[in-house]
Amino acid sequence: MLRTYWLALTAFLLPVSAFAQSSDMVRVPAQVDEAAIPLQGAYAPDVDGGEIWTDVGTERWVRNVTQPTLLPVLPDKEVATGAAVIVVPGGGFQFVSIDNEGYPIAQWLADRGIAAFVLKYRVMETPAPEDEFSVHMDRMFAPTPDTVPIDIREGLSVAVVDAQAALELVEARSEAWGIDASRIGMLGFSAGAMTTLGITLKDGDAPRPDFIGYIYGPMTPVDISGEVPPMFAALAADDSLFGDQGFGLVESWQDSGAPVELHYYESGGHGFGSYKRGETADDWFDQFISWMKAQGLLDIPVEE
Numbered sequence: 001m002l003r004t005y006w007l008a009l010t011a012f013l014l015p016v017s018a019f020a021q022s023s024d025m026v027r028v029p030a031q032v033d034e035a036a037i038p039l040q041g042a043y044a045p046d047v048d049g050g051e052i053w054t055d056v057g058t059e060r061w062v063r064n065v066t067q068p069t070l071l072p073v074l075p076d077k078e079v080a081t082g083a084a085v086i087v088v089p090g091g092g093f094q095f096v097s098i099d100n101e102g103y104p105i106a107q108w109l110a111d112r113g114i115a116a117f118v119l120k121y122r123v124m125e126t127p128a129p130e131d132e133f134s135v136h137m138d139r140m141f142a143p144t145p146d147t148v149p150i151d152i153r154e155g156l157s158v159a160v161v162d163a164q165a166a167l168e169l170v171e172a173r174s175e176a177w178g179i180d181a182s183r184i185g186m187l188g189f190s191a192g193a194m195t196t197l198g199i200t201l202k203d204g205d206a207p208r209p210d211f212i213g214y215i216y217g218p219m220t221p222v223d224i225s226g227e228v229p230p231m232f233a234a235l236a237a238d239d240s241l242f243g244d245q246g247f248g249l250v251e252s253w254q255d256s257g258a259p260v261e262l263h264y265y266e267s268g269g270h271g272f273g274s275y276k277r278g279e280t281a282d283d284w285f286d287q288f289i290s291w292m293k294a295q296g297l298l299d300i301p302v303e304e
Contacts, residue, residue, distance in 0.1 A: 024056050024057050025054050025055070025056055025130040025133070025134065026054065026055045026130075027052065027053070027054060027055075027130065028053050028054065028055045028060060029053065030051055030052075030053045030062075031053065031060075031098075033069070033071050035071060035072060036069040036070065036071040036120070037069060037070045037071070037072070037169065038067055038068070038069055039068040039069060039070060039162055039165040039166060039169065040165075041165060042068045042122070042161055042162045042165045050064065050066075051063070051064055051065055051066065051067075052064050052128060054095075054130060054133070058100075058275075059097065059098075059099035059100045060098055060099045061091060061095035061096065061097060061098070062095055062096040062098050062120060062123075063094070063095045063096075063123065063126050063133070064123070064125055064126060064128070065096060065120055065121065065122050065123050066122060067122075068119070068120060068121045068122050068162040068165070068166075069119075069120045070086075070117050070118070070119055070120075070166045070169060070170075071106070071117065071118040071120070072115070072116075072117055072177065073103075073106040073107060073109070073110045073115075073116040073117070073118065074110060074115050074116075074177060074178075075109075075110040075111070075112075075113045075114060075115060077178070079111075079112075079113040080113050080115070080178055081112075081113040081114060081297075081298045081299075081300055082178065082179060082180040082183060082300060082301065083113075083114045083115070083179075083180065083183040083184075083185070083292065083297050083298055084114065084115040084116070084117065084170055084174070084177070084179045084180075084183065084184045084185070085109050085114055085115070085116050085117070085184075085185045085186065085187050085213070086116075086117045086119055086163070086166050086167060086170060086184070086185070086186045086187070086209070087101070087102060087105050087106050087109070087116055087117065087118050087119065087187050087192075088119050088121070088159075088163060088186060088187065088188035088189065088192030088193075088195050088196055089101035089102040089118075089119075089189055089192050090188070090189040090190030090191040090192045090193070090216075090271070091123065091190070091191055091192075092137075092140060092141075092152065092155075092190070092191050093123050093124050093152045093154075093155025093156060093158075093159060093191050094123055094124055094126050094136070094137065094140065094150075094152075094155070095123055095126070096120050096121065096123060097189070097190075097271070097273070098118070098120065099274075100271065100273040100274050100275065101189040101190075101192065101215075101271075101273040101274065102118045102120075103118060104273075104274040105118075105187065105273070105274055105285070106118045108274075108285055109187075112289055112298075113298065114292075114298070115177055115178070115179050117166065117170060119162065119163060119166045119192075121158070121159045121162035121163065121166075121195070122158045122159065122162055123155060123158075123159075124150075124152070124154060124155045124158075136150075140152075152191075155191070156191075156194055156195065156198055157198075159191070159192075159194075159195040159198070160195055160198040160199050160202065163186065163195050163196070163198070163199045164199055164202070164206055164207075167184065167186070167199065167207050167208075167209060168206075168207055170184055171184060171207055180301070182210055183210055183211075183297050184209060184210055185209050185210055185211040185212060185213065185229075185297070186199065186200075186209040186211075186212050186213070187212070187213035187215065187288075188212070188213065188214060188215065188217065189215045189216065189217075189271075189273055190215070190216055190217060190241075190270065190271065192215075192217075193214045193215055193216065193217025193218075194217055194218065196209070196212050196213075196214060196217075197212075197214065197217065197222070197249075200212055200228060200229065201222060201224070201228070208229065209229055210229055210297075211229045211230045211231070211232075211292070211295065211297060212229055212230075212231050212232070213231075213232045213233075213234075213288055214231055214232065214233040214234070214249075215233075215234050215235075215273075215284065216234065216235050216236065216239055216241075216242060216270055216271070216272070217233075217235075217242065217249075218241075218242050218245065218249070219233075219235065219242055219245040219246060219247055219248055219249045219250070220245055220246075220248050220249060221248030221249060221251060221252045222248075222249060222252045223252075224252055224253070224255070224256040227256075227258065228253065228256055228258045229258065230258060230259035230260070230295055231253055231258065231259070231260045231261070232260075232261050232263075232287075232288050232291045232292075233249070233250060233260065233261065233262045233263070234262075234263045234265070234281070234284040234287075234288070235262075235263070235264055235265070236264075236265045236266070236267060236268030236269055236270070236272065236279070236280075236281045237264060237265065237266050237267070238266075238267055238268065238269055239268070239269060239270045240269065240270050241270050242270070243270075247262065247264075250262045259295070261291050263284060263287055265279070265280040265281040265284070266280050267279040267280050267281065268280060268281025268282070268284075269281075272284070
C-alpha cells in the first residue's frame, strides 16, 4: 500500500534556499518536559553526544533523538470536548521542529478543548557540531552532482513505529484523560505529515487515527485499499518542496470515497506552521478547527 508513497520521499532532495546556515545556529540546553511520557518499546541506543537542541533564530530543533516521548497538553475540564490530536512535527527526519510545529500547536488545540499530545520521535543521526550539521543538511536540501544522497526512508520507518506507539498509548489511557477513543486523530507537518500518512496506510490490524490533518506534505498519489479516515490537507502554492506536485493524494482520497478537504493557499511557503506572517496560510489552524466541528469531532456527548 505504501509502494507509491515512497516516491514522494525524493522530493526532499530538491534544492531549497531557506535552510539555516551554521552561523544562525546556537546550541541551547535541552528542554526537560517533566510530563513527557517515554514510549517504551521504541527505544534505540544513544548516538554519540546524545540529544541536541539547536536554536536557529526563530525556533528550536531537536536532533539525534533516540528516546521518543509523548507530551500531554490537556484542556481544562470545563472546555474539554473529548477529542484528541497527536501532533507530529516535521524536520525532514533529521530533527524535530519542536517549537514551530509542536508546542504552540498543542497549546492552541488544548485552548479549544482538544487533548493534544506532542510526539518527539526518533530521527536519523546528524553530526553534532553545528557547522557540520549545516553541511549535512546541504546534502539533503541543496545537493550538488557530487552529493551522496540521504535516504530518508530509514527515518520514516522509525517515525511510523514511534507514532504507532503514541497512538496506542493515547488509546490505552483515553478514559483516564477524558478522551473519546473513537475521536483520536493525528496532525502532521511535512515529515510529520509523511509519518501520519504512513501510519494511516500501514497494513495490518494496528490502530489507525480516526482523522488526520496533513499539513504541507507530499501531494503525490497513493494506493489505497480499504477504508481511510477523513483528511484535512493544507498546502501553499509557493511551497518550495511540494507546491507544484498537483493534488494526487487528494484525488486518491476522493477515489476511495473518504471525506477530504483541501486548502491550497496562494502564499505561505513551506513550514508556515504556527507562524503568523501576513500570508493567506496563516488561517489554516482556524480552518482545521472548523473542519473538525463540521465532521462532528468536537461534539460533546450528551449524558443521559
